[in-house]
Amino acid sequence: MYKEIRSVVEKDFQAVNQYIVEQLHSDVPLVENIGHYIVEAGGKRLRPILVLLSAKSCGSNLQQHIPLATVIEFIHTATLLHDDVVDMSTLRRGRPTVNSEWNNPSSVLVGDFLYSRAFQILVNIGNMRIMKIIADTTNKIAEAEVLQLINKHNPEASESNYMNVIRNKTAILFQAAAHCGSILANAAAASQESLQHYGMHLGMAFQLIDDALDYDGDSEAMGKNIGDDTHRGVGRINIGIADHKLLEDVVLDRPGELGLSDALFLGRDHIERQDWQNSSAHRHRHAGLVERDT
Numbered sequence: 698m699y700k701e702i703r704s705v706v707e708k709d710f711q712a713v714n715q716y717i718v719e720q721l722h723s724d725v726p727l728v729e730n731i732g733h734y735i736v737e738a739g740g741k742r743l744r745p746i747l748v749l750l751s752a753k754s755c756g757s758n759l760q761q762h763i764p765l766a767t768v769i770e771f772i773h774t775a776t777l778l779h780d781d782v783v784d785m786s787t788l789r790r791g792r793p794t795v796n797s798e799w800n801n802p803s804s805v806l807v808g809d810f811l812y813s814r815a816f817q818i819l820v821n822i823g824n825m826r827i828m829k830i831i832a833d834t835t836n837k838i839a840e841a842e843v844l845q846l847i848n849k850h851n852p853e854a855s856e857s858n859y860m861n862v863i864r865n866k867t868a869i870l871f872q873a874a875a876h877c878g879s880i881l882a883n884a885a886a887a888s889q890e891s892l893q894h895y896g897m898h899l900g901m902a903f904q905l906i907d908d909a910l911d912y913d914g915d916s917e918a919m920g921k922n923i924g925d926d927t928h929r930g931v932g933r934i935n936i937g938i939a940d941h942k943l944l945e946d947v948v949l950d951r952p953g954e955l956g957l958s959d960a961l962f963l964g965r966d967h968i969e970r971q972d973w974q975n976s977s978a979h980r981h982r983h984a985g986l987v988e989r990d991t
Contacts, residue, residue, distance in 0.1 A: 699741060706749040713745050713766045720767055720814055731795055731807045735774055738790040743903070744874045745770045751878025751892050762881055764818045768831065769874045771815040776838060776870075778808030783846065827877045834873040841866035860901075863908070868900025875899075 703710055714736075721732035745766035752762040780786070781794040782801045788794060796804040812835070819828050845862050848854045875896030879889040 702750070703746060706746065706753055709749045709753075709763060709766075710742070710746060712760075712763050713742070713749070713770070716763050716767050717770060720771070720818065723810065727799075727803060728807055728810050731799065731803060732811075734795065734798070735778075738792055740790055742770060744773050744870055747871060747874040747896060747899075748878040751875045751896075752882045754892075755879050755882035755884035755888055757878075757882035759881065761822055762878060764822055765827070765877060765881055766874075768815045768818050768822075769870065769877075771811040771818075772831070772835060772838075773870060775808040775811040775815070776842075778804045778811070779842070783842070822881075824881065827880055830873055830877055830880075834869050837865040837869050841869075863901060863904040864897070867904040867907075868897050871900030871903065872896040 717736060718733075721729055721736065723729050723732070748762055748766040748769055752759075752765075777789065778795055781789060782796045782804050785796075786794050787797045792798075794804070795807065815831075816828075819831060822828075841862050841864075844858075845866065848858060848862075872893055873896070876889060876893035879892045884892075
């Protein structure tokens with residue numbers, strides 16, 4: 698399914714990859730070396746693809762969605778560099794992490810470089826509304842990182858706390874990708890709102906699956922060590938969710954066979970378990986799904 702989805706924006710996807718390489722330029726060799734090391738590690742680039750798909754679905758013929766997709770990828774990569782230091786990770790995308798291959802200070806500082814380069818690109822895009830969304834998003838991500846740190850080795854962390862962490866640590870960047878892509882395309886307000894909510898719920902589903910696979914995934918297929926989050930006390934999924942029948946059916950009984958539809962189904966189920974039935978989020982979730990299907 699991933700290849701089919703990417704094929705819709707393949708030309709732009711390749712343009713994003715090229716733009717990423719160009720924007721890694723620095724007068725400091727270590728920055729470029731680490732930057733290229735990360736890029737060469739691959740990854741599906743789901744978040745920048747979401748920017749491209751959002752802009753395309755809204756009829757954008759502009760080329761600014763290429764640098765915008767790069768901004769999203771740089772912010773995501775910066776969070777990974779910082780995460781790997783905080784979590785003491787040694788494997789990412791099938792190869793040693795930057796902090797393992799070089800050292801912790803290098804990983805943190807190159808992450809800072811990617812953050813600052815992302816905002817340089819945003820200035821060139823010149824859309825203040827998008828800049829505010831991205832600024833607010835990065836701030837929320839930082840807060841969620843601290844919240845997760847506070848709850849390290851806390852088996853009593855509530856499901857509400859868990860959902861709040863994954864919403865603001867992971868899903869919010871998916872939301873920004875889909876939302877900003879539609880803004881850049883000058884889409885109708887209803888479409889912008891639908892894509893904003895769709896991005897959020899897709900991101901929630903993605904993280905639910907990712908956390909579940911930390912218990913029963915395939916290390917080689919995933920490109921990272923299984924059980925590391927749990928061992929270090931930063932595993933975000935809690936027993937209340939782990940005991941849920943749907944999680945067992947979708948993940949634990951069929952490890953290695955998960956698809957995007959499973960992620961969407963699992964994510965939507967858990968989101969519905971919160972008291973959103975009468976909220977605008979619940980209504981716009983359905984609007985987002987309708988928007989996606991039309």
